[in-house]
Amino acid sequence: MIVFKEFRFEAAHQLPRVPPGHKCGRVHGHSYLLKVSVDGEVDGELGWVIDFADIGGPVKTLVGRLDHRLLNDIPGLDNPTCEVLARWVWEQLIAQLPVLSEVAVWETATSGAIYRGQ
Ligand SMILES: Nc1nc2c(c(=O)[nH]1)N=C([C@H](O)[C@H](O)COP(=O)(O)OP(=O)(O)OP(=O)(O)O)CN2
Ligand SMILES: [Zn+2]
Numbered sequence: 001m002i003v004f005k006e007f008r009f010e011a012a013h014q015l016p017r018v019p020p021g022h023k024c025g026r027v028h029g030h031s032y033l034l035k036v037s038v039d040g041e042v043d044g045e046l047g048w049v050i051d052f053a054d055i056g057g058p059v060k061t062l063v064g065r066l067d068h069r070l071l072n073d074i075p076g077l078d079n080p081t082c083e084v085l086a087r088w089v090w091e092q093l094i095a096q097l098p099v100l101s102e103v104a105v106w107e108t109a110t111s112g113a114i115y116r117g118q
Contacts, residue, residue, distance in 0.1 A: 002101060003048070004037040005055045009067040013080040016072070027070070030107045034063065034089065039101035050099060058096040062089065082106075082113035090115050 009032050015024040036059050040049040071080035076088050086105045094100055094117070106112035 001042050001049050002037050002039050003050060003052070003055075004035050004102075005052050005059065007034045007036070007059055007063050008032065009034070009063045011066050011069050011071050013071040013077075015079065015081060017079055032066070032085075033106040033112075034059070035102075035104040035106075036089075036093070036097075036100065037102040037104070038097070038099045040099055055097065058093055062092050082111065083115070086113045086115035090117060 010029060011032060012027055012029045014027040015022070018025045036055055038050050038055060042049055065074065071077045071085070074080075076091075077084065082105050086103045089105065090100065090103045093103070100117070102114060102116050104112060104114045
């Protein structure tokens with residue numbers, strides 16, 4: 001069974017390695033959507049894989065480090081593509097949430113990246 005929880009945050013970024021004139025070379029903002037998934041067995045007594053609150057706790061703390069920031073200022077996010085951000089979120093969470101199975105980041109309604117730890 002896979003369970004997930006979604007989180008939203010607003011942040012600005014700029015992609016420093018795009019070719020000259022690329023729109024993403026300019027500082028701009030996104031309303032990010034982050035989806036954190038956990039894979040596991042459903043506990044026979046509790047009827048759940050994990051309490052959603054146990055996902056929400058560590059992720060909300062992490063989102064607090066991203067919300068209303070310029071992502072480029074955050075260590076490890078100097079080139080904050082969706083792909084880099086999804087892997088960064090995984091790396092920040094995995095110690096506290098070892099049952100983590102997937103991190104998905106939407107930068108726009110139609111564009112995003114999914115990271116599954118490899
Ligand atoms: N593989 C990636 N490509 C792009 C990334 C990224 O992180 N990974 N990021 C961007 C920009 O940040 C851009 O803001 C979002 O891209 P895009 O989908 O092109 O945004 P639009 O809403 O402008 O696209 P539409 O064509 O209007 O849907 C670019 N590429
Ligand atoms: Zn962007």
